[in-house]
Amino acid sequence: MSIQEAFFDVCKQAKPASTWHVSLYLSEQWYGGPQEGGWWGTTTTLVASQEFNSEALANEALQAAEVLASKLTAEAAVSHGERCSAELDFCERHGIDDSNSVFGEVSGRSVYSIYVEDELGKHEYSTSPYYE
Numbered sequence: 001m002s003i004q005e006a007f008f009d010v011c012k013q014a015k016p017a018s019t020w021h022v023s024l025y026l027s028e029q030w031y032g033g034p035q036e037g038g039w040w041g042t043t044t045t046l047v048a049s050q051e052f053n054s055e056a057l058a059n060e061a062l063q064a065a066e067v068l069a070s071k072l073t074a075e076a077a078v079s080h081g082e083r084c085s086a087e088l089d090f091c092e093r094h095g096i097d098d099s100n101s102v103f104g105e106v107s108g109r110s111v112y113s114i115y116v117e118d119e120l121g122k123h124e125y126s127t128s129p130y131y132e
Contacts, residue, residue: 020058021120022065023049029108040108043126047112058116069112076110 001009008014027044052058084106091099100106115123 018054018118020052020055021049021117022052022058022061023115023117023120023123024065024069025113025115025123027111027113029110031107041127042108044113044124046121046124049120055116055118062114062116065114069114072112073110076112080109 024047025044026047027042029040029042032039032041050061052061087099087103087106091097091102096102113123117123
């Protein structure tokens, strides 16, 4: 018999302890260099989270959080594009053929996601580099 089962045997009205989180994650693609055609990877990290006492309450907050994640993703895309454009403009004005020699390798896009999860940090991960 598990400890939880023993407790439930003693306390007949007991319920399993549970909390739910609405969590904001950031997934970032990274570029490792031009060797053998270049290699890429993705890292997803937990940015912020709010705890709820039930899955139903967490799901109520989900829609507004998803709207925020979409907005943050769109803003990140615009910012990335503006930065790349500014770097290329700088190189063009100064006659530099290889922008990577000045600014380094450009990484990929950033995407924000929302999850309802019963284990905080459950969706964090990092891929191994892969070649394209």
